[in-house]
Amino acid sequence: MTSDRTASSLPPLLDAVHNRETAFTNEERHKNGTLGLLPDAVETLDRQMERVLWQLDSKSNDLERFLHLNGLSQRNETLFFKVVMSDPKRFLPIVYDPTIADACLQYNRLFERPQGLYLSLRHKGHVKEILANWPEKDVRFICVSSGGRILGLGDIGANGMGIPVGKLQLYTACAAIPPQGLMPMLLDIGTTNQKLIDDPLYLGLRQAPPSSDELDAFVDELVAAIQELYPHCCLHFEDWKGDDAIRLLARYRDKILCYNDDIQGTAAITIAGLDTALSIKGEALKEQRILFYGAGSAGIGIANMIVSALQDEGLSETDARACISMMDINGLIEPSRQDLNPSQKVFAHFHAATKDLAEAVKSIKPTVLIGVSTNAGGFTEEVVRTMASINDKPVIFALSNPTDKAECTAEQAYRWTDGRALFAAGVQFDDVTLNGKTLTPGQANNFYIFPAVALAVWATQARRITDEVFLEAAKATAEQVTAEQRAHGLLFPPQKDVLRVEINTAIKVARQIFNSGLAQVPEPEDIVDWMEAKLYRPEYTSANRQ
Ligand SMILES: NC(=O)c1ccc[n+]([C@@H]2O[C@H](COP(=O)([O-])OP(=O)(O)OC[C@H]3O[C@@H](n4cnc5c(N)ncnc54)[C@H](O)[C@@H]3O)[C@@H](O)[C@H]2O)c1
Numbered sequence: 177m178t179s180d181r182t183a184s185s186l187p188p189l190l191d192a193v194h195n196r197e198t199a200f201t202n203e204e205r206h207k208n209g210t211l212g213l214l215p216d217a218v219e220t221l222d223r224q225m226e227r228v229l230w231q232l233d234s235k236s237n238d239l240e241r242f243l244h245l246n247g248l249s250q251r252n253e254t255l256f257f258k259v260v261m262s263d264p265k266r267f268l269p270i271v272y273d274p275t276i277a278d279a280c281l282q283y284n285r286l287f288e289r290p291q292g293l294y295l296s297l298r299h300k301g302h303v304k305e306i307l308a309n310w311p312e313k314d315v316r317f318i319c320v321s322s323g324g325r326i327l328g329l330g331d332i333g334a335n336g337m338g339i340p341v342g343k344l345q346l347y348t349a350c351a352a353i354p355p356q357g358l359m360p361m362l363l364d365i366g367t368t369n370q371k372l373i374d375d376p377l378y379l380g381l382r383q384a385p386p387s388s389d390e391l392d393a394f395v396d397e398l399v400a401a402i403q404e405l406y407p408h409c410c411l412h413f414e415d416w417k418g419d420d421a422i423r424l425l426a427r428y429r430d431k432i433l434c435y436n437d438d439i440q441g442t443a444a445i446t447i448a449g450l451d452t453a454l455s456i457k458g459e460a461l462k463e464q465r466i467l468f469y470g471a472g473s474a475g476i477g478i479a480n481m482i483v484s485a486l487q488d489e490g491l492s493e494t495d496a497r498a499c500i501s502m503m504d505i506n507g508l509i510e511p512s513r514q515d516l517n518p519s520q521k522v523f524a525h526f527h528a529a530t531k532d533l534a535e536a537v538k539s540i541k542p543t544v545l546i547g548v549s550t551n552a553g554g555f556t557e558e559v560v561r562t563m564a565s566i567n568d569k570p571v572i573f574a575l576s577n578p579t580d581k582a583e584c585t586a587e588q589a590y591r592w593t594d595g596r597a598l599f600a601a602g603v604q605f606d607d608v609t610l611n612g613k614t615l616t617p618g619q620a621n622n623f624y625i626f627p628a629v630a631l632a633v634w635a636t637q638a639r640r641i642t643d644e645v646f647l648e649a650a651k652a653t654a655e656q657v658t659a660e661q662r663a664h665g666l667l668f669p670p671q672k673d674v675l676r677v678e679i680n681t682a683i684k685v686a687r688q689i690f691n692s693g694l695a696q697v698p699e700p701e702d703i704v705d706w707m708e709a710k711l712y713r714p715e716y717t718s719a720n721r722q
C-alpha cells in the first residue's frame with residue numbers, strides 16, 4: 177500500500193475515500209466543484225463526529241446504528257473510522273459482533289449498495305478477470321468467506337458478506353492498518369440454506385455447494401489469480417464450513433501468505449486468556465485438563481495450538497495431547513468413534529462413549545472447559561456446578577457467537593459457581609453483581625489478535641504466517657493485562673485500549689517475523705518508530721486529500 181490514496185475519478189461527494197463533506201474548505205470547494213453542493217458551514221472533523229454521535233443516539237437499536245455507520249463508511253471513510261476509533265468499547269459491538277449477526281441474517285433484505293467483491297462459482301475459469309474489476313490495484317489483504325459457517329448462524333451463503341467487510345474494518349479500527357489495500361470477498365459457492373434459496377430477495381447462487389474437489393479447484397484458481405495480480409497479498413480465510421476451513425488452511429499454509437482466523441486467531445486469543453487465567457490460579461498449562469465442547473475449526477485450532485504451547489513447556493506431543501479431551505455433536509471423541517476426521521483422531525483417548533457433557537465433566541474432571549459448539553445453553557447448570565465442585569477457580573470459556581449461541585451466559589457462569597468462575601465469552605457480557613461483588617466477564621474474541629498479526633505481516637512484508645506468530649501474539653496480548661487488572665479477575669486487556677494494545681502486539685510479532693527470517697524488508701533500527709510511522713490516522717490529512 178502506498179501512503180497516498182490514488183486520486184479518484186468519482187465526484188468528490190461520492191468518493192468515500194476522499195470525501196470530507198462539510199469539512200471541505202471554501203478554497204477546496206472552488207477547486208473541486210462542490211460550491212453550492214454543500215451547506216455554507218465549513219466544519220472540523222470533530223464537529224462532524226458530534227453530529228454522527230447525535231444521530232446514533234437518536235436511533236432506537238444497535239442494528240439501526242450498524243446501518244447508519246455502514247452507510248457512513250460508504251460515504252465518508254475518514255469520519256467513519258474517526259467515530260469508531262473514538263470509542264472502541266462502545267462501537268465494536270455495533271459495527272461487529274454481536275450486531276453484525278443480525279445484519280448478516282437479513283443482509284439480502286437490508287442490501288443497498290454492494291460492498292466487497294462477489295466471486296461466484298459461475299465465474300469459474302474467469303476469476304482473474306473478475307478480480308481485475310476491483311478498483312484498488314495494490315491489494316494487500318483479502319478476507320474471504322464462503323458464508324458456509326457465519327458465526328454460530330450456520331450456512332447463510334451470500335448473506336455472509338457482512339463478515340469480511342466487518343473483519344477488515346477491524347484491521348483499521350483495531351490496528352490502524354490503512355484501509356485502501358483491503359478487499360472483502362464472498363466466494364459464492366451456493367448454499368445449503370433452503371430458507372434463503374426460497375427467499376425471492378436472496379442475492380446469491382441458488383444451488384447446493386460443490387464437492388470439496390470442485391471447491392478446492394475453484395480456490396486454487398483464486399489463489400493463482402491473486403498471486404498474479406496482487407503478489408503482496410495475504411489471504412485471510414474467515415467463517416468457512418469447519419472441514420473446508422481446516423482442509424484449505426492445510427492446503428495453502430506452507431505455500432502462500434495466508435491464515436485462517438477462526439483456527440489460528442481464535443487459538444491465540446484463547447491461549448492469551450488461559451495464560452492470564454492460569455496466572456490468577458497460580459498454575460501451569462501442563463497441569464490442566466482441558467475439555468472442548470465443539471471440535472470444529474475453532475476447537476481443533478485451539479487444541480493444536482495448546483499442544484504447541486505445551487511442547488514449548490517441555491511436554492512430548494503425546495503427553496500434550498493427553499491434556500486435551502474433545503466432544504462434538506456426536507459425543508466424546510474416543511477411539512470407538514467411526515466418524516472422526518484426522519484432526520480429531522489424534523485427540524481420541526480411551527474413555528467410555530458418551531454424548532452427555534455433564535457425564536464427561538464428572539469423569540474427566542477438567543480444570544478448563546471451552547465451548548466452541550454453536551450450541552446455546554450447552555453449559556447447563558449441572559455442567560457448570562460440576563465444574564465448580566471439582567475446581568476452586570473453574571475456567572469456563574463460552575466462545576460461541578453471537579450472544580444467543582453462547583454455551584452459557586456470564587450471569588449463569590458466576591451464579592452457578594458462586595462467583596468463582598474465570599469466565600470469558602466471544603461477546604462482551606455486562607458486569608454481574610453477585611453478593612455485593614461486581615464481576616467483569618472477559619471477551620475472548622479473535623479481534624484482539626488478527627488485526628495485530630495483519631499489521632505485523634503488512635509492515636514486515638512477511639513471506640508466510642506461522643503458528644509461532646500467533647503464539648507470540650497470544651503472549652503479547654496476555655502480557656498487556658496488568659497485575660492490577662488480573663487482581664480484579666480480568667483476563668484480557670480492556671476494549672477501550674484495543675488500538676494501543678494491538679499496535680504493541682504487532683511490534684512484538686514484527687520482531688518475531690524479523691528474527692525468523694520471514695520478513696522481506698530490512699529490519700529497522702527503531703522498530704517502534706518505524707511501526708508508528710506506518711499507522712493510519714482518521715484525520716483529513718494529505719494522504720486522503722483530493
Ligand atoms: N470467540 C471467538 O473468537 C470465536 C472464534 C471462532 C469461532 N467462534 C465460535 O465458535 C463456534 C464454532 O465455530 P467453528 O468454526 O468451530 O464451527 P464448526 O462448525 O467448525 O464446529 C462446530 C463444532 O461444534 C460441534 N457441535 C455442534 N453442535 C453441538 C452440540 N449440540 N453439542 C456438542 N458439539 C456440537 C460440531 O460437531 C463441531 O465439532 C461458532 O459459534 C463461532 O461463532 C468464536
Ligand SMILES: O=C(O)C[C@H](O)C(=O)O
Pocket residue numbers: 273326327328415437438576577602621622
Ligand atoms: O467473528 C467473531 O466475533 C469471532 C469469530 O471469528 C467467529 O466466527 O465467531
Ligand SMILES: [Mn+2]
Pocket residue numbers: 327414415437438
Ligand atoms: Mn469467524
